[in-house]
Amino acid sequence: MTRIAIDPVTRVGGHLRIEAEVTNGVVTDAWSSGTMFRGIELILRGRDARDAWLLAQRVCGTCTGVHALASVRAVEDAIGVTIPRNARLIRNILAGSQLVQDHVVSFYHRHALDWVDLPAGLSADPVATSAFARSVSERPLSNPSYFKNAQDRLARFIDSGQPGPFANGYWSHPAITLPPEASLMVLAHYLEALDLQRRTTRIGALLGGKNPHPQTFLVGGMALSPPWGGPKHSMAGEHPQQLERTPEALGARGLSDLGDLMTQLRTFVEQVYVPDVLAIAGHYVDWAGIGRGLGSYLSFGDLPEDDASQPALLLPSGRVVDADLTKVAMVDQAGIAETVAHSHYSYDGDDDALRPPAEGRTEPRYAGPKAPVISLEGSAKYSWLKAPRYQGQPMEVGPLARLLVGYAAGPGDARARVDGVVARLGIGPDALLSTLGRTVARAIEAQVVAGRLGGWIGDLTANLATGDLAIADVAAWDPATWPRAAQGWALGEGPRGAVGHWIRIVDGRIADYQIVDASTWNASPRDAKGGRGPLEEALVGTPVADPARPVEILRTVRSFDPCPACAVHLLGAGPGVRVDLRLLEGAVR
Ligand code: MG
Numbered sequence: 001m002t003r004i005a006i007d008p009v010t011r012v013g014g015h016l017r018i019e020a021e022v023t024n025g026v027v028t029d030a031w032s033s034g035t036m037f038r039g040i041e042l043i044l045r046g047r048d049a050r051d052a053w054l055l056a057q058r059v060c061g062t063c064t065g066v067h068a069l070a071s072v073r074a075v076e077d078a079i080g081v082t083i084p085r086n087a088r089l090i091r092n093i094l095a096g097s098q099l100v101q102d103h104v105v106s107f108y109h110r111h112a113l114d115w116v117d118l119p120a121g122l123s124a125d126p127v128a129t130s131a132f133a134r135s136v137s138e139r140p141l142s143n144p145s146y147f148k149n150a151q152d153r154l155a156r157f158i159d160s161g162q163p164g165p166f167a168n169g170y171w172s173h174p175a176i177t178l179p180p181e182a183s184l185m186v187l188a189h190y191l192e193a194l195d196l197q198r199r200t201t202r203i204g205a206l207l208g209g210k211n212p213h214p215q216t217f218l219v220g221g222m223a224l225s226p227p228w229g230g231p232k233h234s235m236a237g238e239h240p241q242q243l244e245r246t247p248e249a250l251g252a253r254g255l256s257d258l259g260d261l262m263t264q265l266r267t268f269v270e271q272v273y274v275p276d277v278l279a280i281a282g283h284y285v286d287w288a289g290i291g292r293g294l295g296s297y298l299s300f301g302d303l304p305e306d307d308a309s310q311p312a313l314l315l316p317s318g319r320v321v322d323a324d325l326t327k328v329a330m331v332d333q334a335g336i337a338e339t340v341a342h343s344h345y346s347y348d349g350d351d352d353a354l355r356p357p358a359e360g361r362t363e364p365r366y367a368g369p370k371a372p373v374i375s376l377e378g379s380a381k382y383s384w385l386k387a388p389r390y391q392g393q394p395m396e397v398g399p400l401a402r403l404l405v406g407y408a409a410g411p412g413d414a415r416a417r418v419d420g421v422v423a424r425l426g427i428g429p430d431a432l433l434s435t436l437g438r439t440v441a442r443a444i445e446a447q448v449v450a451g452r453l454g455g456w457i458g459d460l461t462a463n464l465a466t467g468d469l470a471i472a473d474v475a476a477w478d479p480a481t482w483p484r485a486a487q488g489w490a491l492g493e494g495p496r497g498a499v500g501h502w503i504r505i506v507d508g509r510i511a512d513y514q515i516v517d518a519s520t521w522n523a524s525p526r527d528a529k530g531g532r533g534p535l536e537e538a539l540v541g542t543p544v545a546d547p548a549r550p551v552e553i554l555r556t557v558r559s560f561d562p563c564p565a566c567a568v569h570l571l572g573a574g575p576g577v578r579v580d581l582r583l584l585e586g587a588v589r
C-alpha cells in the first residue's frame with residue numbers, strides 16, 4: 001500500500017490537498033482537504049446588507065459573479081423584493097456567459113492537459129492534424145497552416161525557458177494515450193481559448209462594469225443606466241474614440257456588441273469545445289467506468305426564464321438519488337445541513353451535529369497536524385471545508401448533476417442530448433456517472449447555455465423597445481422600507497454546481513451569513529458517520545499506473561473542477577505550524 005499526497009493540486013481554484021491510498025495499482029481510500037481558511041462569512045457580519053453581494057463575491061477570483069448574484073438574491077428574499085424583467089435578463093446574461101466562459105477554461109486550461117500529451121503534439125503532422133480536426137468538426141479554420149502556426153507558437157514558448165503551465169506536466173505518461181494529431185488539435189485550441197477568454201470577458205465589463213468581480217448588482221435590480229431614448233438611442237456628440245472603448249451597455253451599440261460576443265462564444269463552443277471533448281471521450285471511453293462516485297446528485301436550478309414567483313428554469317432543479325435515472329426528487333432548503341465532524345471548526349462541543357445553514361456558524365478551530373504535514377492519517381479534523389449533507393446524505397453537484405436531473409425528468413432537451421452523446425460514444429446513460437461523464441456533461445451544458453444567450457439579448461432588446469426601462473426597484477435601496485429583522489436565502493447554480501447563501505438582517509446590517517458553495521459539497525470531508533464526500537468517493541477505484549506521477553487521480557479531481565477558495569470561504573500558519581507545499585505537478589514556482 002502506498003499513500004500519495006498531492007499538495008497543492010494545481011489547476012483548481014484554490015488550495016486543495018488530496019491524499020490517496022493506493023493498493024495494487026488502484027485507489028482504495030481518499031481524503032480531500034481544503035488547506036486554506038478565508039473567513040468571508042465572518043467578514044460579512046456587521047456590514048450593511050446592501051453591500052453583502054460586493055463583499056461575498058470576494059470569496060473567489062474565478063466564481064465572482066456567482067456569489068454576487070446568490071448574495072443579492074438572499075437579501076432580496078429576506079426583504080421581499082421582486083426585480084424587474086430587465087434586471088432578470090441582465091443577470092441571466094451575466095451568469096450564463098460566465099458559466100460558458102468558465103466551462104471553456106475549465107476544460108482547456110485546467111483539465112485538457114490531463115488527457116493530452118505535449119511532446120506528441122509538438123511532433124504531430126499539421127496536415128494529418130487538419131484532416132483529423134475536419135473529421136470531428138466542420139470548422140472552416142482547421143487548415144494545416146492553423147495547426148502549424150499553433151505548433152510553432154507552442155515550441156517557441158517551451159524553448160523560451162519559461163514554459164509556465166507546461167513546465168511540470170506528466171508528459172509521455174503511460175495513461176496519456178491520445179494520438180499526436182488529437183493532442184495538437186486540443187493544444188492549438190488551448191491557445192485559442194485564451195484569446196476567446198480575453199475577448200469575451202468584455203461581456204462582464206459591459207454589463208458588470210469590470211471583470212472579474214462585477215460592480216453593477218443592486219438590491220432590487222441592477223445599477224446600469226437605462227438607455228435614455230430606448231435601445232435605438234445613438235451616442236451622437238460623444239467622442240468617437242470614447243465610443244469605441246465604452247459604448248453604453250444598454251444602448252444600440254452596446255446591445256449589438258453583446259450580441260456579437262455571444263455569437264463568438266456560441267460558435268467556439270459548438271465548433272471547437274464540444275467536438276474536442278467528444279473526440280477525447282471517444283478515445284478514453286474506459287474512463288466512463290472510472291470515478292463513478294456516490295450516484296446521488298443535487299441541483300438547485302437557475303437561470304429563470306420568466307418573472308413568475310416560481311419561474312421556469314433553464315438549469316433544472318431536483319435530485320437524483322441512488323443512481324435512479326427514472327425519477328427526480330424535489331429540493332427543499334430545509335433538507336440542507338452541515339457538519340464539522342472532520343472540519344477545522346467547532347459547533348459548541350457538538351461538532352457531529354448537522355446544522356442548517358440558517359442556524360449555522362463559522363467558528364474556526366484548527367485541529368490538524370502541527371508538524372510538517374506528511375500525512376493527514378490520524379487527524380480527525382483534516383479540512384477547512386465543512387461537510388454539507390442533504391437529509392444527512394452527501395450529494396454531488398455540478399454540470400453532471402444538472403444534466404442527470406434534466407435527463408431523469410423525462411423526455412425533453414436534456415434527454416435528447418444525453419441519448420445522442422451516449423449513442424455516439426457507444427455507452428449507456430449510466431456510464432455518464434463517471435469521470436468522463438462530468439467532463440462531457442460540462443461541454444453539453446456549455447452548448448445549452450451558449451445557445452440561449454443570444455435569446456436573452458433579444459428578449460432584453462425587445463423589452464427595452466416597448467418602453468419598459470425599469471432596471472431596479474429603487475425603493476428597495478432604502479433600508480427604512482425593510483422589515484427591522486429579516487431572514488432569507490438564495491439557492492442557485494454556478495458553473496461548479498449548487499450554491500446557497502443564507503442571511504439574517506437586523507436594522508439593515510448583516511447579523512449572520514452562511515455560504516454553502518458547490519465545491520463545499522463536492523470536495524467535502526467525511527461526515528460524523530464517516531461517509532466520504534463526493535470527490536473522495538469518486539477517487540476510490542481509480543487506477544494509478546505510477547504513484548510518483550498520479551495523473552489518473554488528477555483526472556478525477558479535475559473532472560469536478562473544484563474551487564476550494566469558494567468552498568472554505570489567510571493561510572493561517574500559526575507558531576509551530578508548517579505547511580508542506582510540495583510542487584508535484586504543473587505548479588509555477
Ligand atoms: Mg460556509
Ligand code: NI
Nearest residue numbers: 060063563566
Ligand atoms: Ni470559486
